[in-house]
């Protein structure tokens with residue numbers, strides 16, 4: 001009977017955490033089905049499995065990966081799925097015999113990894129879009145302005161999005177808190193933590209101006225809520241200052257459109273009449 | 289009466305919403321890592337969506353909605369009774385920066401009604417952009433709507449600060465423009481576009497001495513056409529797009545279904561065109577920009593020059609050219625695969641990558657999230673050979689979706 005091994009990784013473990021263990025397993029000649037990968041918060045299976053990995057087999061050479069495959073593993077290992085480590089190890093082992101594996105987009109393992117990669121990217125993209133900073137009172141010994149944001153990402157993406165925020169909001173101090181850790185910036189240093197945070201929020205008066213803008217830029221004569229929800233799924237709504245207005249905007253829309261349809265032509269304002277007169281009397285206004 | 293900042297924001301964003309453009313892409317890479325200031329570019333992040341399905345990427349506002357022109361389709365025309373307001377340049381700068389700091393937006397899209405003269409209005413707008421860039425070191429996105437006939441010096445300065453410039457052609461045909469915007473002239477609009485193109489092209493080149501030419505709107509120029517206000521057909525509209533893209537190298541042409549507005553002019557049709565028409569035009573535009581289609585072929589088989597509202601233009605084209613299908617999944621060129629209804633650019637790239645290593649069967653496509661039902665009639669491979677489409681009767685009936693009841697949310 002073959003021996004089975006269990007490897008436990010922290011929930012947030014990334015490619016960097018997985019890599020040395022995967023290497024060790026590979027050098028010890030372990031098949032994908034001989035390793036059970038799990039995370040610290042997960043209940044292990046009933047069986048007691050060995051947790052000390054066997055030594056490397058003599059003469060076994062280190063695994064190699066093409067760049068596309070390496071990039072794919074790095075990305076898909078940010079996914080929150082607990083199966084990610086096992087899938088990544090299976091791809092690593094298979095790629096040794098099938099070097100072009102990662103390009104075979106129709107292979108079931110690769111298709112799955114690509115799906116995860118896609119979800120991770122989308123999550124990062126949505127985080128860049130939907131984080132909302134709110135200003136916290138000015139720090140007395142600091143002239144820099146101070147902001148706080150709360151966001152709930154689906155995957156472990158903080159390290160990939162951090163530089164986007166530091167390079168964009170360089171001149172302010174800010175913290176982004178999430179259930180999967182935090183990013184903090186003080187103009188010089190970016191501090192990343194995996195420690196889960198509690199939801200926190202502050203009131204910011206500018207949110208009211210933003211809401212005014214959101215309501216006014218909406219055109220009640222075109223309702224396309226499906227398009228809106230596919231790009232801004234409901235799960236994000238609770239942390240966005242503007243989305244609470246949507247039900248009212250929709251409720252008013254019909255009335256506003258009916259009013260526009262019923263309106264009678266009105267006499268133009270005085271301003272217009274005098275403009276028209278002027279353009280008839282002297283030179284026509286500049287055209288454009 | 290003086291309005292509060294909030295009510296002016298409401299008036300001047302309400303006045304700006306009929307401009308469909310909100311894109312913040314094409315500016316090139318730029319950030320504040322070295323300058324320690326504020327702002328960076330992205331490939332067009334949408335920070336919010338409104339229930340009309342449009343994305344909010346930029347703070348899209350007018351400097352003022354006072355206007356001495358009387359364009360029939362416009363909410364700001366001089367004969368309209370809407371409330372009027374104006375911002376000072378400083379107020380726009382402040383709003384842009386405060387919104388930006390909260391990550392609501394990628395930057396500013398500023399346009400304006402025409403007050404006093406073209407140069408006066410353009411000068412105010414350039415001032416906003418200059419302050420943002422020079423006084424505040426803002427490195428986010430700026431899109432300025434240029435005013436026709438503004439002086440070359442102002443245009444050059446606008447190009448120095450803005451990522452994108454635009455001028456709306458408004459109507460797909462010259463006669464449409466003459467009827468609805470008597471004070472605007474198609475030739476002047478085209479002339480301004482030509483000037484901008486020359487500046488934009490020059491901005492990308494090195495001068496003779498090897499120095500870089502002064503920056504000029506690296507994100508290019510865009511424009512908008514109003515759909516359904518006049519009698520222009522989709523063929524007229526797309527014909528116009530064709531010359532705008534190729535003749536003036538526009539980055540984007542936007543189509544805006546003419547929308548009911550408060551206090552509308554009696555010149556306008558009472559009924560708005562179906563939103564689906566606008567959607568089909570965007571699909572046709574997309575086929576031109578990413579799928580290698582020419583505009584002329586998209587409408588070639590439409591007797592009245594209107595796109596089919598029931599079928600998307602790619603499917604309609606495939607049915608009209610059914611003799612070309614089915615194509616070999618394992619051998620067809622990229623160009624031909626892109627013409628298969630149901631295959632997007634991403635799936636075509638994935639197919640090309642996979643088939644270098646493996647013979648593909650129809651089932652393999654399911655792993656690429658391709659709908660087999662959609663592509664089946666147009667492809668053949670080992671184990672799958674559909675009836676030749678040309679031999680099928682009642683083909684259209686197969687694809688036309690069953691009638692649906694539309695309802696709010």
Ligand code: SF4
Nearest residue numbers: 355357359362365401
């Ligand atoms: S010039 Fe512009 S703002 Fe003025 S009426 Fe015409 S379209 Fe409207």
